[in-house]
Amino acid sequence: MNLISEIGRFIIFMKFVLHRPEKAKVFWKITFREMYLIGIDSVLIVILIATFTGAVTTIQTANQLLSPSDLFPTQLMPKFVIGAVVGTSSLLELAPTVTCLVLAGKIGANIASEIGNMKVSEQIDAYEVMGINSASFVTLPKIVAGLIMIPCLIIIANFLLIYGGVLACKATTSLTADDLIQGARLVFKPLYLKVMLTKSFIFAFLITSLSSFQGYYTTGGALEVGIAGTKAVTKICIFILFFDLIIAQLFLKS
Amino acid sequence: MIKIEHLDKWFDDRQILFDINTEFKPGVANLVIGASGSGKSVLIKCMVGLLEPTNGKILYGDQDFISLEYQHKQNLRREIGMLFQNNALFDSLTVEENIDFPLRMFSKMSPEERKERVNFCLEKVQLTNANKKYPAEISGGMKKRVGIARAIALEIKYLFCDEPNSGLDPLTSRVIDQLLVDITKEFNITTIINSHDMKTVMDIGEHIIFIYKGQNWWEGSKNEITEGRKSNKELNEFFLASF
Numbered sequence A: 001m002n003l004i005s006e007i008g009r010f011i012i013f014m015k016f017v018l019h020r021p022e023k024a025k026v027f028w029k030i031t032f033r034e035m036y037l038i039g040i041d042s043v044l045i046v047i048l049i050a051t052f053t054g055a056v057t058t059i060q061t062a063n064q065l066l067s068p069s070d071l072f073p074t075q076l077m078p079k080f081v082i083g084a085v086v087g088t089s090s091l092l093e094l095a096p097t098v099t100c101l102v103l104a105g106k107i108g109a110n111i112a113s114e115i116g117n118m119k120v121s122e123q124i125d126a127y128e129v130m131g132i133n134s135a136s137f138v139t140l141p142k143i144v145a146g147l148i149m150i151p152c153l154i155i156i157a158n159f160l161l162i163y164g165g166v167l168a169c170k171a172t173t174s175l176t177a178d179d180l181i182q183g184a185r186l187v188f189k190p191l192y193l194k195v196m197l198t199k200s201f202i203f204a205f206l207i208t209s210l211s212s213f214q215g216y217y218t219t220g221g222a223l224e225v226g227i228a229g230t231k232a233v234t235k236i237c238i239f240i241l242f243f244d245l246i247i248a249q250l251f252l253k254s
Numbered sequence B: 001m002i003k004i005e006h007l008d009k010w011f012d013d014r015q016i017l018f019d020i021n022t023e024f025k026p027g028v029a030n031l032v033i034g035a036s037g038s039g040k041s042v043l044i045k046c047m048v049g050l051l052e053p054t055n056g057k058i059l060y061g062d063q064d065f066i067s068l069e070y071q072h073k074q075n076l077r078r079e080i081g082m083l084f085q086n087n088a089l090f091d092s093l094t095v096e097e098n099i100d101f102p103l104r105m106f107s108k109m110s111p112e113e114r115k116e117r118v119n120f121c122l123e124k125v126q127l128t129n130a131n132k133k134y135p136a137e138i139s140g141g142m143k144k145r146v147g148i149a150r151a152i153a154l155e156i157k158y159l160f161c162d163e164p165n166s167g168l169d170p171l172t173s174r175v176i177d178q179l180l181v182d183i184t185k186e187f188n189i190t191t192i193i194n195s196h197d198m199k200t201v202m203d204i205g206e207h208i209i210f211i212y213k214g215q216n217w218w219e220g221s222k223n224e225i226t227e228g229r230k231s232n233k234e235l236n237e238f239f240l241a242s243f
C-alpha cells in the first residue's frame, strides 16, 4: 500500500518535472553545469571500478574454466570461451549495472542531499513564490544531464572492462590478450548492445529522478537531509536491480 | 491592496487558522504579530500560495488568488516579493546573481540594464563590496539585505517578510525595519511583516494584526497600543512578556 502511494506521488512529481523550461538559455546553462558534475566528476571512479572489475573477472573466469575438474577435461576447453564470457558479462551486466550501482551512491546521494538542502532552507519555496515551477527547474537539468552523461560513462566502462581483462592476461601465462579479444568478438550480438543501452538510459533516469524525488520531499533540517541521501541510494539500488531483472527477462529470455 | 476573507487552514484534523478577515493597504507597514506557533507563518504561506487554505478568499486587488488559473497565478506571482525567515538565498549563486535571477527569468531587460537594476537594488539596501561573494561568505544582516534586494528586483507590488529580524542584533534589526518601511513608502508597496519583535512593532507598526491561537484577535495601530485604547488582555500579556 505504501509502495503504491509512493509510486503515485512519484508520478505526480514527474508530471510537474516534465514541463517545458521557462527560459531555454537558463535551462541549458544549468544542464551543462550538471553534465560536468555528473559526468566529468565521475570519470575517475568509473575508470577505477571498470578496470579492476575487468581484470578480476578475467582472472576468476579463467581460473574456473581452466582448472582441472572431473566434469570437463581442461585441454578440451577452447581459450576463447573465457573471452566470450568476460565480453558478454561486461556488456550485459558489469558495465551498465555495476557502474550504475556505484553511481547511485555517488550521484544519487549527492542530488538528494543537494535538493533536500534547498528544500529545508526554503530555496524551493523561493522559486515557487517567484512563479517558477520549482520541481522542473531543479530536477529537469539533472535528469537530462544524467541521460546524456551516464550512458557515455557506461560505454567507457565497457572498453575499460576489456582493457582490465587484457592487463590481467599480460600478467598470466594461461591466456593471451588475443584469446580474450577474439572470444569477446566471436559472441558479440547487436542485441547485447541494445540491452546495454536500454539499461543505461533506464538506470540513468532512475538515478537522477529518484534522488531528486527523495530530496524534493525532505522536511525538517540537516539531519533529514542526510537521511534523504541514504534513502535515495537504497531506493535507487533496489529499482536498478529490479529493472535489471525485467530487462534481462524481456530481451534475453530463451 | 490585499483582502483576506474567512480564511481557515487545517492540517489533517488540526485547525491552525480560524476565520481570518483583514485588509492590508499599500504604502504602510502591515505587521502580523503573535506568539510562536500562533500561525503567522502559515498565514503568510497561504497568502503567497505556498500552502492552500482550506476555506476563504485572498483577494489581490479584485482577483481571488486561490481560484486563479495556473498561468494567471504565475503572472501575479511576479508582482510578489518575499523575504524568507532563513533568507533562502540560492547558495550556488553569488550575491549579484541572486538579485539578477528574477530579472534573468522574467524581465526583457538587456544584460546592461539588468546590471544597472541589480546595482540599483543593492544601493537601496545599502550593501556594497559584496557583489561577487557567495551567501555562505556574508553575515546574517547582509543576507537579509540581499534577500530584500532580490525580493524587490522586479517591480513588485506586494512584499512579504517572514520574521525579518530573526537572528539579527537589535541595532541591525532597526536598520532592516527602517529599510523595509522606506521601500514600502517609496514604491507604494503593500508590505506584510511577520514579527514577534516588540521593538519592531513600536517602531514601525502602522497597522497591526495580533494573531492569538490562530485567530485575528486584535487589530489596530501602535498608537492604540501605547495610549491604551482598545486594550486587550492577551495582547497586553504578549506585550509585557517581551520586556
Ligand SMILES: Nc1ncnc2c1ncn2[C@@H]1O[C@H](COP(=O)(O)OP(=O)(O)OP(=O)(O)O)[C@@H](O)[C@H]1O
Pocket (backbone or CB within 6 Å): B011, B016, B034, B035, B036, B037, B038, B039, B040, B041, B042, B043, B196
Ligand atoms: N506543514 C505543516 N504541517 C502541519 N502542521 C504545520 C505545518 N506548518 C505549520 N504547522 C503547524 O502550524 C502551527 C503554526 O505554525 P507557524 O509556523 O505558523 O507558527 P508561527 O506563528 O510562524 O511561529 P514562529 O513565530 O515560531 O515562526 C504550528 O503548531 C505548526 O506545528
Ligand SMILES: [Mg+2]
Pocket (backbone or CB within 6 Å): B040, B041, B042, B085, B162, B163
Ligand atoms: Mg514563523
